[in-house]
Amino acid sequence: MIFSDSKFDWLRSDDIRPYVFVRPENRIQSPGEKHSIDWFPHKPVYKNPLNMSELGFGDRILFLEAKAFGPSGMAMPRWVFYDCAIVPGFVAGYAARTKSLPDVVKKALMVEEDEEWTPLSLFIIIPTMSRAGEWVAHNLCSVNTLLEKKDRFYGLGFLSKAxxxxxxxxxxxxxxxxxxxxxxxxxxxxxxxxxxxxYTPIHSHARTLSYRVKVDPSFWPRFFTKKAFEGFDDKYQNAGFEVDPTDDQSLISLQTKLQNDEGPFFLRSQEVILNGLDEALPVYRLK
Ligand SMILES: CC(C)(COP(=O)(O)OP(=O)(O)OC[C@H]1O[C@@H](n2cnc3c(N)ncnc32)[C@H](O)[C@@H]1OP(=O)(O)O)[C@@H](O)C(=O)NCCC(=O)NCCS
Known part of the structure; x- marks a missing residue:
């Protein structure tokens, strides 16, 4: 069982649950219907962002977001949170019963003791009109970045998005x-x-990678087991070049190929996770 390791004790705790911060009109009608994976047995905690009494929870989400993205100059203004996240989409993540949290976590999150639940992570997801069924994963962060390794909730960021x-x-x-x-x-x-x-110069950071994922829960356990994916080579072949994340010319070269409709191009997940962040990655195309 993938979560039997003690580093996932937090996940089995009754004091930690997934949450959904969503205005009532945006609630998903049949949650979890599409993907058969048994990772989320707990009923989520629902919070309504338009309800004044839930302001404290929303403030804690924004506090966490500002801590994670402030240093790179990408903290989200409140109005962006409202206009671009809460109104068209929703926020999900894990929340803990405030009174159950260790002091070190309470301090990192500057919790409000009178709030029953405190968010530990956030994942903002918004539907798009670009293609039937395509969503935008707008924002992801977890309290783990504010904690020492010994105090972290292993897998929190990954599981929040999942x-x-x-x-x-x-x-x-x-x-x-x-x-x-x-x-x-x-x-x-x-x-x-x-x-x-x-390469995305229209973004505040030109060295932005935009990706598309065809969601497939059979990939997910590999994040923890690091086992290789079977079948990748049946479907993809090396495109004959690499992308070097440290080199603007390499990024622009791949971007130019995409603009010239030479794609679609893919990265091999196994290489993304095992290679160093500065290492060049082979690029693949469909066979
Ligand atoms: C990215 C982020 C959400 C990951 O969440 P997390 O709770 O720290 O990570 P998880 O516990 O789920 O997963 C840890 C694993 O993810 C990988 N990882 C991803 N982001 C990482 C990070 N910033 N630091 C360390 N490892 C990271 C590692 O491979 C690690 O696995 P390992 O310890 O077995 O090597 C979190 O680091 C964060 O909030 N970062 C700041 C904001 C940000 O950059 N968000 C993403 C914007 S696209």
Whole structure:
């Protein structure tokens, strides 16, 4: 059993549950219907962001987000949270009963003791009009970045995104991260990993990687087991070149190929997670 290791004790605790911060109109009708995986047996804690009494929970989400993204200048203004996240989409993640949290976590999150639940992570997901069924994974962060290794909730960030994808029956999702961000390793583990843009000067950070994932829960255990995916070579072949995350010219070269409709191009999840963040990655195409 994948979660039997003691590092997942937090996941089995009754004091920690997935949460869904969603306005009532956006609630998913049949959560978890599409993907058969038994990772999320607990009923989520629902919070309504439009309800004034839930403001404290929303403030804690924003506090965590500001801590995670403030240093890279990408903290989300409140109005973006409202206009672009809460109104069109929803926020999911894991929350803990505030009184059960160790002091070190309470301190890191500056919890409000009178709040029953405190969010430990956030994953913002928004539906798009670009393709039937495609969503945008807009934002992901976890309290683990604020804690020493011994105090972390292992897998929290990965499982928060997995929960959101499972809960909303997401088939295809795109997302954005900067080349060299350790989060690339995590995003490549939700399904086939297609490069949508390799160099993105319209973004605040030109070295942004936009990806598309065909969500496939059979990939997910590999994030923890690190076992190789079978079948990749049956479907994909080496495209004959690499992308070097540290070299703008290499990113622009891949972007130019994409713009010239030479794609679609894919990365092999196994290589994304095992290679160093600065190492060049082979690029693949469909056979
Ligand atoms: C990215 C993030 C959500 C990952 O969540 P997390 O709870 O720290 O990570 P998890 O416990 O789920 O997974 C840890 C694994 O993910 C990988 N990983 C992903 N991001 C990592 C990070 N920032 N630091 C260390 N490992 C990271 C590692 O492979 C690690 O596995 P290992 O310890 O077996 O090597 C979290 O680090 C974060 O909030 N970062 C700041 C905000 C950010 O960059 N978000 C992503 C924007 S696209």
């Amino acid at each position: 929960f959101g994808l499972w809960y909303a029956n997401v088939d295809t999702c795109c997302g954005f991260t900067q080349w060299g961000n350790p989060a690339v390793k995590l995003h490549a583990y939700y399904g086939e990993f297609e490069v949508l843009t390799a």
